[in-house]
Amino acid sequence: MAAMTPNGVKNYGNPFKVNWWARAGWILAAVYVVYAANYLDVSLSRFIAGLGNGGEFLSEMVPVNFSRWRLLVGNLIETVEIAIIASAFGVTISLPVGLCAARNLMPLWVTWPFRVFIALCRSFHPVIFAILFVKAVGFGPLAGILTLIFASIGFIGKLFAEAIEEISLKPLEALRAAGAPFISVIIYGVLPQVLNRFIGFASYQLDANLRNSTMVGIVGAGGIGGTLFAAFQRFDYDFLAAILISIIALVMVSEFISVQVKKVFQ
Known part of the structure; x- marks a missing residue:
């Protein structure tokens, strides 16, 4: 049953209950992603360096050679x-x-x-x-x-x-x-x-x-x-x-x- 507040308004409680198990699961997943990225040496510096290397690689493809x-x-x-x-x-x-x-x-x-x-x-x-x-x-x-x-x-x-x-x-x-x-x-x-x-x-x-x-x-x-x-x-x-x-x-x-x-x- 709904409880009555001092103002005479019915209080049905919080319909959106917090699912602490779900939040804990998301936190564990985020922690694991950070750990895995660190273990696999995934870093922003390597990505930025890779962009430069990729640009040089693409520049060597031009002009395209269809002679063969x-x-x-x-x-x-x-x-x-x-x-x-x-x-x-x-x-x-x-x-x-x-x-x-x-x-x-x-x-x-x-x-x-x-x-x-x-x-x-x-x-x-x-x-x-x-x-x-x-x-x-x-x-x-x-x-x-x-x-x-x-x-x-x-x-x-x-x-x-x-x-x-x-x-x-x-x-x-x-x-x-x-x-x-x-x-x-x-x-x-x-x-x-x-x-x-x-x-x-x-x-x-x-x-x-x-x-x-x-x-x-x-x-x-x-x-x-x-x-x-x-x-x-x-x-x-x-x-x-x-x-x-x-x-x-x-x-x-x-x-x-x-x-x-x-x-x-x-």
């Missing part, structure tokens, strides 16, 4: 081929993996192995996968393709399984009541509800594979990443700038195409 455009175009084509092949296989494999990992469609003894497989695909950075596959199959595009296939399964498989778990089960129950087989339930009850999201996942993964294909090339998994790393090691910064501009243009073109594809399926 044949090498540049060839590596870009290889990068696109790696990304497209890896995305095609990764998306295709992710479809049944995501279906089998959905807990509202499959029993636990089916979902758990596929969820463990997805977790393994997500456990390592693509560069680590690239190092492993370079060791297994040698230098070249094949190692990059295998790397990005596993990266695609880890990303799309997880999101696709979660999208399936959020669907309405009423169409599925109606199809089952009409005697539809399991494949028909999937095709006519599940896929129409998640198709747009799956296309969005696939287009985003293609963009990610284009970026990652440039990164895994640094460790010898094909693509333009190897040329990028070699130019950096030779202090060939004007050609390095040309490579970076080409990668940015490639990603922007990919983003434009993915937007147009989404419009077609909406």
Whole structure:
């Protein structure tokens, strides 16, 4: 009950009580950030010095050197081929993996192995996968393709399984009541509800594979990443700038195409 003040006004107490546990947590988090920054030697002086070094580095990139455009175009084509092949296989494999990992469609003894497989695909950075596959199959595009296939399964498989778990089960129950087989339930009850999201996942993964294909090339998994790393090691910064501009243009073109594809399926 509300207490009465001497003036005859009801006092309901303080509706905004202080959460001392939350405040203590924020204080501990702030203290830890300060400690970690000091331990890792993160300081304003180093940041300011880095700005100067970065300015000198950028000045050495000008003027941009496109004289070796044949090498540049060839590596870009290889990068696109790696990304497209890896995305095609990764998306295709992710479809049944995501279906089998959905807990509202499959029993636990089916979902758990596929969820463990997805977790393994997500456990390592693509560069680590690239190092492993370079060791297994040698230098070249094949190692990059295998790397990005596993990266695609880890990303799309997880999101696709979660999208399936959020669907309405009423169409599925109606199809089952009409005697539809399991494949028909999937095709006519599940896929129409998640198709747009799956296309969005696939287009985003293609963009990610284009970026990652440039990164895994640094460790010898094909693509333009190897040329990028070699130019950096030779202090060939004007050609390095040309490579970076080409990668940015490639990603922007990919983003434009993915937007147009989404419009077609909406």
